Amino acid sequence: MGRTTTTISCWIGVLWWLCSMGMAGAQGTPSTATPAPAAIVLGAGERVISLDSRSRFWIDDTGKRPVEQVEAAALADTLPWQLRVPGSSYNLDGNKAMWIVFDTVLPTRKRWFIELQSSGLDRAQLFYRGADGQWVEQEAGDVKAVSDWPVPGRFPTFELSSAGTEPVRHFLRVEHARVDFATPVALYDQAALVASREREQFLLGAYFGLALLITLVAAANAIAYRDRNFAVYAVYVGSLAIGQLAYLGVGAQHIWNEMLKWNEVATFVLPGISGAAALWFARTVTEPGRFSKVLDMFVWLLILALLAAVALDTWLLTRTSFAVVMVLAVLSLVTVAGLIAMVWIKGDDPYIRLIALGFVPVVVMALFPVARGLNLMPASGLTRYALAIGAAVEMPILFYALTLRGNRRRESRVRAAALSHNDALTGIAHQRTLLQRLDDAIARARTLKRPCALLAARISNFDAIIEEFGRETGERMLVVAASHLRHAITDIDLAARVGSHDFALLLEGPTTAEIAMSRAQQLVASGLRPNDALPPAATLKFHITVAMLPDGERDAPGSLQWLVDGLDSMRPDARKLIRPLNF
Numbered sequence: 001m002g003r004t005t006t007t008i009s010c011w012i013g014v015l016w017w018l019c020s021m022g023m024a025g026a027q028g029t030p031s032t033a034t035p036a037p038a039a040i041v042l043g044a045g046e047r048v049i050s051l052d053s054r055s056r057f058w059i060d061d062t063g064k065r066p067v068e069q070v071e072a073a074a075l076a077d078t079l080p081w082q083l084r085v086p087g088s089s090y091n092l093d094g095n096k097a098m099w100i101v102f103d104t105v106l107p108t109r110k111r112w113f114i115e116l117q118s119s120g121l122d123r124a125q126l127f128y129r130g131a132d133g134q135w136v137e138q139e140a141g142d143v144k145a146v147s148d149w150p151v152p153g154r155f156p157t158f159e160l161s162s163a164g165t166e167p168v169r170h171f172l173r174v175e176h177a178r179v180d181f182a183t184p185v186a187l188y189d190q191a192a193l194v195a196s197r198e199r200e201q202f203l204l205g206a207y208f209g210l211a212l213l214i215t216l217v218a219a220a221n222a223i224a225y226r227d228r229n230f231a232v233y234a235v236y237v238g239s240l241a242i243g244q245l246a247y248l249g250v251g252a253q254h255i256w257n258e259m260l261k262w263n264e265v266a267t268f269v270l271p272g273i274s275g276a277a278a279l280w281f282a283r284t285v286t287e288p289g290r291f292s293k294v295l296d297m298f299v300w301l302l303i304l305a306l307l308a309a310v311a312l313d314t315w316l317l318t319r320t321s322f323a324v325v326m327v328l329a330v331l332s333l334v335t336v337a338g339l340i341a342m343v344w345i346k347g348d349d350p351y352i353r354l355i356a357l358g359f360v361p362v363v364v365m366a367l368f369p370v371a372r373g374l375n376l377m378p379a380s381g382l383t384r385y386a387l388a389i390g391a392a393v394e395m396p397i398l399f400y401a402l403t404l405r406g407n408r409r410r411e412s413r414v415r416a417a418a419l420s421h422n423d424a425l426t427g428i429a430h431q432r433t434l435l436q437r438l439d440d441a442i443a444r445a446r447t448l449k450r451p452c453a454l455l456a457a458r459i460s461n462f463d464a465i466i467e468e469f470g471r472e473t474g475e476r477m478l479v480v481a482a483s484h485l486r487h488a489i490t491d492i493d494l495a496a497r498v499g500s501h502d503f504a505l506l507l508e509g510p511t512t513a514e515i516a517m518s519r520a521q522q523l524v525a526s527g528l529r530p531n532d533a534l535p536p537a538a539t540l541k542f543h544i545t546v547a548m549l550p551d552g553e554r555d556a557p558g559s560l561q562w563l564v565d566g567l568d569s570m571r572p573d574a575r576k577l578i579r580p581l582n583f
Contacts, residue, residue: 033081036074039103039167040187042112042160047192051114051185055102056081063095067127067135067171070099074169087378089182092174093319098181100172104160111190112160114172118183118379119154119249120267123175126158128168136161141175142264146253153197154249160187178268178319182378204250207388211241214395218402227406229285236274236281237395240362243274244388247369265314271369272310272325276303278362279332285355285402286339291346302328302335326373333370337363351405358397365390423497425475426482431560434496434504439556441508442549451548453516455505456563457485457523460572461541462501469535476533477501481540484526488519502564513548513583520544520578543570547581 037054058070058079073079084100092098106112116124123141130136140149140156151157161168174181188196215238222231245251246266256262280303289296306328313321340356340363347353365386372383421433429437441452459465459481466474478501485495485503494506505523507516527540545566549559566581 033077033079034083036081036101036103037083039105042104042106042187043108043110043189047189049187050086051100051102051187052084052086055084055100055185057084057090057098057100058082059090059092060097060099061094063097063175065097065099067137067173070101070171071169074101074171084185087182089180089375089378092181093177096175098174098176100174100185101169102172103167103169104187105165105167106160106162107165109162111162113151113157113188113190113193114160114170114185115155115157115188115193116172116174116183116185117155117381118384119247119252121156121174121176121181121183122264123173124156124158125173126160127171127173128161130161131163142252142260145257145260147257152253154200154253157193178317178322179373180375182372182375184379204248204388207244207392208241208250210392210395211237211244214399215241218399221403221406225406225410227402229402229406232281232284233398233402236277237391239270239274239277240387240391243270244391246270248384248388265317268322268325269310269314272306272313272329275329275332276306276310279303279306279336282336282339282359286343286347286352288339288342291342299335299339302332306332323374326370329366329370329373333363333366349405351401351408354401355398355405358394358401361390361393361397362387363390423482426478426497428482428485428503429494429496431496431498434494434498434506435556435560437494437508438506438549438559441506442556442559446550450510451512451550452509453507453511453513453519454547454549454559454563455507455516455520455523456498456545456560456567457481457503457505457520458499458543458567459501459527459540460543460570460574461539465538469538473535473538477538477540480531480533481527481542484523484540487526488523498560499564502567504560504563513546513580516546516548517578517580520546524577542577543567543574544578545570545581546578548583551582 034056036056040049040054042049058081060070070079074081081101090098104112114126121141123139123143126138128136138150138158140146140151140158146152149156150159160170172185174183176183215234218230218234218237221227222234242251245255247270251266252263256266279299283296283299283303288299306325309321309325309328313325336359340359343349343352344356347356368377368383368386371377372379377383421429423430438454444450445452459477462474462477465477478497481501481503482495482497485505489495489505489507492508494508496504496506498504505519507519523544524542527542530536530539545563547559547563551559551562554562563581566579570579
C-alpha cells in the first residue's frame with residue numbers, strides 16, 4: 001500500500017514538473033527589431049505558403065493598441081518586431097494580443113486567403129487598407145458564431161487584399177488565453193483552400209460516421225444481451241466522438257454554432273469527460289479489482305478527480321486549472337497503459353490481449369494532443385488529428401474483441417436455449433426438429449412438383465473405435481461427424497442427429513439425384529481424412545443411404561425410417577458405402 005502511494009506521488013510530481021515546464025516556455029522577446037522580410041509574391045508557383053520566417057510579430061502586453069498605432073510603429077520600426085519562426089509558442093494570457101505583420105503582392109486577380117490552422121482560438125482579426133485607403137477588418141474566433149465569420153469553417157480564415165501589383169501590408173491580431181498560441185498560419189489560393197477543406201470534411205465524416213455506427217451497435221448489443229462491457233463501450237466511443245467534435249471545431253461549425261458561451265468552454269470540457277469515460281471503460285474490461293483492490297480504488301478516484309478538475313476548470317477558466325486537467329489526463333494515460341500491461345501479463349481471458357492491443361492506438365496517439373495542451377509542442381496536423389486517427393483504428397478492434405468475449409461468456413446460455421431443438425453433444429438438430437422440417441419439405445415438394453432429398457449416414461466403425469480408444473474418443477467422433485455434416489450443407493439445408501451414431505441430411509429446395517449423390521460422396525471423403533481431434537488411426541467410415549422425396553405416400557417418419565432400414569441392411573464391411581434407394 002505504501003509503495004503504491006509513493007509511486008503514484010512520484011508520477012504526479014513528474015507530470016506536474018512537465019506541466020510547469022510547458023507553461024514556463026520561452027516567451028521572452030528581444031528588445032531589438034528584426035528587419036521586415038520581403039513581400040510575399042502570391043501566385044508565383046506556390047499554392048500554399050507558410051508565414052513562418054516570412055512574417056514578423058509583436059506582443060501587445062495591454063491588448064489595447066489600435067491597428068493605426070501598430071501600423072505607424074511598423075513603419076517607423078519603433079516596436080521590437082521579431083521574425084516568426086517554426087515551432088514557436090507564445091503565452092498570451094492576461095489580455096495580451098499578438099500582432100503578426102506581413103506584406104503581399106498579388107500580380108493576378110486570383111483570390112487568396114489566410115488560415116489559422118487551429119480551432120478554439122478566442123479571437124482573430126485581419127486588417128489591411130483597401131484601395132480607398134480605408135481599413136478593411138475581418139474577425140473570427142470563439143467570440144463570434146461560425147456562421148458570422150468572413151469565411152465559415154473549422155478554422156479562422158480571412159480573404160487577403162486583391163489590390164494590384166503594389167505590396168499590401170496585412171496585420172493579423174490574435175487573442176488566445178490559457179494555452180500558448182503556437183498555431184501554424186498559412187496563405188492559400190482559393191483552389192488549394194477548397195481542396196483542403198473537402199479532403200478534411202471527407203475524412204472527418206468517415207470518422208464520425210464510424211463512431212456513430214459503433215456507438216449505436218454497441219448500445220444495441222448492451223440492451224439485447226444485457227452486456228455491461230458494451231454499455232460502457234458505447235458511452236466511451238460516444239463521449240470520445242463528442243470530445244472530438246469540440247476539439248476539431250466540427251461542433252462549433254455544425255452543431256452548437258450559436259451557443260457562444262458553450263463553445264468557449266466545450267474545447268476544454270468535452271475532451272476531459274471523454275478521458276474519464278476512457279478510463280472507466282479500461283477499468284470495466286480489465287477488471288483490476290481481481291488483482292488489487294487498491295489499484296481498483298485508485299482508478300475510481302482518478303476518474304472522480306478528472307471530472308472534478310474539469311468542473312473546476314470550467315468555473316475558474318485559468319491556465320493553472322487547465323494544467324491540472326492535463327496532468328490528470330496524462331496520469332490517466334499512464335494508468336490505462338498500466339492496466340493494459342497488467343492484463344497482458346496476468347490476464348487469463350483468451351481475448352483480453354486483443355482488447356489490450358485495441359487500446360494501444362489511442363494511448364499512443366493521445367500523447368500528441370496532451371503534449372500540445374501542456375505546451376510541450378506546437379500545434380500541427382499531428383496534434384489535431386492524432387487522437388481521431390487512433391480512435392478510428394481502435395474502434396473496430398475493440399468492438400470485434402468485445403463481440404468474441406461476449407459470445408464466449410454467453411455460450412452456455414445459448415447452448416441451453418438451443419436444447420429444445422438441438423442435440424446437446426453435437427449442436428446440430430435432433431430428430432424431432434428434423435421430422436418437423438421434413439414434413440414441411442415433403443408437403444412443399446408435392447405442391448410444387450419439385451423433389452427434395454434425404455440422406456441418412458451412419459458411422460459404421462463407431463463400436464470398433466470405442467472398443468479400441470474408449471468412450472471419450474467416441475464422443476469426439478460424433479462431434480467431428482456433425483462438423484462434416486455442417487460443411488456438406490447450405491444455409492437452407494438441415495443436418496440432424498437421429499440415433500446413437502446415425503445422422504441425417506435434408507436437402508431442401510429444388511434438387512436432383514446428382515446433387516444428392518455428390519453431397520454423399522463429399523461426406524464419405526471428409527470422414528476418411530485424418531482429424532486433429534481424433535487419434536491418427538481413428539477415421540470416420542460413413543455408410544450412407546440416399547432417397548429423393550416424396551416417395552409415394554410416405555410421410556416424414558416413414559421416410560426417415562425407410563432410410564435407417566436401408567442402413568441396417570448394409571454390411572459393416574460393405575465395399576459400396578453409398579446406397580441410393582429410389583433412383
